[in-house]
Ligand SMILES: CC/C=C\C/C=C\C/C=C\C/C=C\C/C=C\C/C=C\CCC(=O)SCCNC(=O)CCNC(=O)[C@H](O)C(C)(C)COP(=O)(O)OP(=O)(O)OC[C@H]1O[C@@H](n2cnc3c(N)ncnc32)[C@H](O)[C@@H]1OP(=O)(O)O
């Protein structure tokens with residue numbers, strides 16, 4: 001192990017990165033809260049400011065992936081479509097099998113300049129996660145309870161609010177609705193069978209209602225669907241803790257741009273279209289597993305310095321007072337103050353570990369885990 005790699009694996013480095021993320025994140029959450037009165041005066045100005053503030057948080061995680069772990073992200077796509085990425089609104093459909101798939105998604109957002117404004121249809125539970133979840137309120141992220149009867153109105157309403165969004169955005173949709181596990185896969189394939197649909201090997205059966213309602217409500221606002229299929233080289237199962245420890249991964253993303261006009265308007269046809277799309281995606285994954293690559297040319301955008309500069313800015317701002325505080329603490333010689341500080345740091349570490357746990361599949365929800373009474377087709 002080289003010296004740099006040894007440094008990256010040190011717990012102290014992880015503590016510093018997490019400290020900067022947590023404290024800067026809470027400061028930014030507070031600044032976001034301060035923009036509330038502005039929403040009444042100028043909604044568009046408030047939105048623009050919040051995309052910048054949001055960028056300051058999410059780009060720290062991207063910087064950890066790109067600059068700290070040195071993970072490489074390769075994009076397979078056609079050059080004609082490539083020119084449009086970042087210059088139009090789009091719905092992104094992505095497979096949901098990896099703990100850091102969202103982070104790779106964010107990395108591409110960063111490289112195409114839409115990180116601050118990126119959107120997702122997220123489970124409601126994530127809105128309670130400090131820093132990221134709180135940031136999302138101000139970025140108008142669409143939350144769902146994964147209970148269609150409750151979601152149908154709220155999701156449609158939140159989507160309609162995006163119709164006059166002042167910046168280009170990508171709206172991410174994980175149609176599988178939950179992360180891939182062998183058990184969830186087995187159950188969803190039973191559902192596929194009962195519906196007379198072909199079985200998928202690498203994906204869960206997509207949930208179609210969220211896709212349909214998104215397409216319906218963003219018609220005229222977004223130009224295309226970016227069908228995106230992600231995989232990692234060497235059968236890696238990347239984790240956020242791995243990234244934090246400086247482990248380098250290699251992500252491959254295959255993107256096809258599908259103009260929105262090609263997607264059927266009627267719900268049943270739209271659902272059938274999505275099922276067909278997932279059958280094709282399954283084929284791409286099989287192709288990847290056999291050949292180690294996706295079809296088409298490689299058009300990888302280079303990483304930009306802004307995420308790193310943002311992290312360095314916050315690190316300088318927050319590490320200096322921390323060092324001063326530590327020096328005073330030690331020189332004070334008060335055992336009580338030192339113990340109280342250690343307790344506070346431990347509590348913060350446990351908090352961050354819990355946040356990281358939100359990305360871990362083993363700690364994932366039970367959604368899609370229950371056998372459903374099947375109606376035969
Ligand atoms: C150039 C570069 C391009 C791309 C770069 C890539 C990406 C970057 C883009 C943007 C980045 C932005 C942000 C990223 C940051 C962070 C993201 C983090 C995480 C958030 C992700 C989540 O939280 S995922 C979970 C929430 N989302 C979803 O669930 C979406 C999908 N779900 C739906 O659409 C659902 O329909 C629903 C949620 C709207 C409602 O769910 P509900 O369960 O109530 O209803 P359903 O109708 O779906 O269920 C009943 C029907 O389903 C059938 N069924 C039953 N069991 C199963 C089963 N196990 N599997 C499949 N189907 C099942 C059942 O039979 C019913 O069928 P019907 O035919 O009767 O409808």
Ligand SMILES: CCCCCCCC/C=C\CCCCCCCC(=O)OC[C@@H](O)COP(=O)(O)O
Pocket residue numbers: 017018021060061064099102123126129132174177178179244352355356358359363364365366367
């Ligand atoms: C600069 C580095 C900072 C390191 C510290 C980072 C601390 C982590 C902070 C926030 C973590 C929250 C990120 C939320 C994104 C999680 C995305 C996700 O994968 O959600 C799962 C959801 O789709 C489906 O859930 P289930 O599979 O049903 O369960």
